[in-house]
Amino acid sequence: MISLKLINKKLFAGILTLALVSCSDPWSDRENNGDDNLNITLTEAIANTPETSKFAELLAQSGYDEILAGSKTYTVFVPTNDAMAQVDASLLNTPEKVTAFVQNHITLTAYSSVRDNASEKIKMLGPKYLLFKGTATIGDATILTSDKYAKNGVFHIINKSLAPKKNIWEYINSQTASSAMSNYLVSLNELNIYDSDITAKENAIPGALADSLSNSFLKNVYNVNNEKNTYTLFLMEDDGYSTEVDKLKPYLNKSTADLTATYSRYFTVRDMVFPKAYMPNELPNELTTRFGVKVTIDKTQIIGDPIVLSNGVVYRMKKVDVPLKDRLVTTKIEGENNVSFSPSNLRSKIFYREQKDLNDIFFKDVMVYNSGVSLFQLNYRATDLFSITYKVYWRAVNINNYSSNATVFQQRLAVGRVFRDGIEYPNEVIKDFGLKNVEIGVYDDVYLGEFTLTNAQDIDRITLYGANTTTVGNNTMILDYLKFVPDVK
């Protein structure tokens, strides 16, 4: 009996062994790849690293230790204990500040030091973006030890904390007490420059980005409150700033001295910001604003180091001298951009043409041909005109592919409506240039004459008239563009 039992037991054991040997278990093999780091979370890995223990404490304090122990993948830039010792205590004196501080060191998904892109802007858990440049630079910190892996991501040990920086707009807001230019920029939260600013302010949604939508500078020039893009702003000291503003006042004459000052300031500051953050070594000698104004960057006027912010750079400048001839830009109105026409039922007589000039340069223009009416009107609008004398040119290329013979014809330009004491005088215009010949095949600008504005303004009625005849060929109109060139003495 006993022997039987024994035999059975041996048999059983033997079969069991066979069964076990024959089945390997790839599922448990999978885990054993020899890297213990892959069994612990980022929270544990950071806490286990002696030189980053202080940041680990902050993680625990802010509750981010639990988030970094979760299942999502993160990259953490961990300042060394030495770097943490340098952090200003005021940056960490409230729970909100601690959270913002910690968030600016963490981003979603794993960013290895070796990536396809040499440089990429990454969105941190907070509102800010940081530039991960090459293998070793994040923001303005340097990576000391890179690519330390844990189960749910990667962390890099850095030599400097990445405390969230102000953006340009936040910086300007912090400077209002000491800087007239900053003060003016912030005052544009209330002041309107254009009619559309009034509606923007009325419709602004309160919140962190409210300024972006309603501040007349952020809305009309560049939104330097936007974290996604980068900008360079030149902030003039009070003396330099007021010199530039005063220089502009004669050309931005308005009904009241206050308005003149507001507009002169606006036209001064709108030329002080550029897209892209230029560090001192990248700063060109000349930049062009989005309004076409060339600004010479005199580097000897820079005061101190540039202020590097989360979305760009601010240079404090003694002055930025922009000559009037550059500041007072030419207004160019394209013929094909007419805002209306009359008679309004004759759209079919207007031809928006596309051609190449004698130098093979592509251009678009407008032609009115065989309209059957006299005094056909094409209406245009000009904005931001200065109080100055303008010299007026047109380019009208008299080539008509429609009819075999081009004919010399005449057309007439009239600029501006006239108001006195709030009443319009419809029979008067600021300037009527009279009938002018449009010669055949002339590709040059043709000088028409000049007009003077006593007030800076928009002109919403600029009209090109056809000749006072219904004869085909003679009532043709052609316009490539109009140019209003300020006559800067």
Place this chain on the structure above:
Amino acid sequence: MITITKTKKSILLGMMALTFGLNSCSDYLDVQPEDKLVEEQMYRNIYDADAAVIGVYGKFMALAEKNIILNEMRADLMSTTRNSTPYLKEISEHNVSANNPYANPKDFYVVIQNCNNVLKNFDMMLEKKRFTQEQYNERYSDIGAIRSWVYLQLGIHYGSVPYITESIENIEDAKNISKYPRLPFDQLLDKLILFTENLPYKGLYSVGSSLVITIDGYNTAKFFINKECLLGDLQLWKGNYQEAAAHYKNVMETGTRGGTDTELYNTYRVKFAEVITHDDLAVGYLRYSEQDATTLINSNTQGWRSIFARDRDLLWNSEWIWSLPFENNFAPKNPFIALFSNKNGDYLVKPSQSAMDLWNSQKQSNDIPYDARGQKFTYNIVNGDPVIMKYLYSSEAVASTGVANTKGQWFLYRAAKLHLRYAEAANRDNQQKVAYAILNNGIRRAYTPSPAPTDVTDVQQTKLPFPYDFDARMGDYPSYRGNWHRNDGIRGRAFMKFVGAVGDDVITTENNIIQEDALELAYEGNRWEDLVRIALRRNDPAFLADKIYEKLSKEGNGKASEVRAKLMNVNNWYLPFNW
């Protein structure tokens, strides 16, 4: 005692379980699986045969993306973007690494193997009288032609390839040189011409065939390869120009063989513009506002753009000879959205600067200084990026449901291509005037003397024997409406000024035709083969090398000269045959 017995029993049971358990890996239970068919069972009747044909086309569609990449990215009209993978850049720069998936010929052989297998079984079915001789002829010829098409592509891109026509067990055998020797391209062409010319049936599936039905709203007639077009192409490659022209002409006369008047005068005849209604496939402007560039007819339902965007209606049928659709709700998935779109896709390819310059150096007949087929239709600037639009119009049309619209087509053959290929053959067959007319202003205008007589009895026709016979008479006193009276020429339909002149020599005319191929057919998968065909024909590698050089150098690619030098050797035109 009792306990002992119990133990023994349980052990015994355990052992039995283990025995069976361990044995289950071997095939001692050798029965036919119930959920799979052996080959014999798969080919029982005509419906099984039809399913096999559809199956081949399903496999064939998997070649769509590769076909476009190889024929366009290797040539001069398409280029890489910031998003392109290194593999695409290799294709563009003619420096292909061993594991480049675009250069892998295996996908072609998967289709070929599928064809061979189906052809073998069709023979078996015929032998066992499972379908009629007529049914056999149509289906066998269709699959045979698809196989020849795939081999032609292989020859174009790989030069020497194994020509396998038997069903093989293992596709890897195709790489075995001792078993399947590599055939040089020219010899391959001989084999393909011999096989394809001898196919028992060269027409379309006959009316009433069980394969010409409506599936998911699509009539299947234009899903299948046009064998005459393929034969024309093969003969054109081989240099048999009159045979090529004859095959093409057979397709051009499709309308002559029956149907309504509309079908008679419009089918594959590259018809003139309807200047009042704009219900046409022409480049057009609002009538009497032709000088106004903003009045260009630019929609999914009218004008030239609608060739690529419209539903499969009568007009569509008058242009398209072969096109396979991609739909939202059936496989395979449309590969072109990811390839081309910068909105819904990955934007991996774009028009090259040299292609855009080519369109912009043209002049329309209203003197607008660019070809509208370029910047207005074939590509658009979308958010600052030049985007190839031909494949995107259908998918970017508003989706009425919440489901993303992924409609599209693999464009394979249309009337414009047919006419340009025919012109190429005619020109080489010393019919320059016919070629000029087809390319430029259409037969009627080219054969109208100046001044035009009222009585057109003796004019507006070529008075040549087949395949150069055209009657384009359109007169009222006495009344004539020749079958070709609506033909407007490729450039005529595109509202372009004409190029060249009647009396130009062969080379000038050919250059103009090849340029028109680029303007009209860009990104439809023809460009590389056009360049190779002409360069081979003229024995002039520079014809091809210069164009690739221009593309790369215009984009500031430092390798442009190196690539040009490489392409001056014909052997370097071919991709490595390996997988």
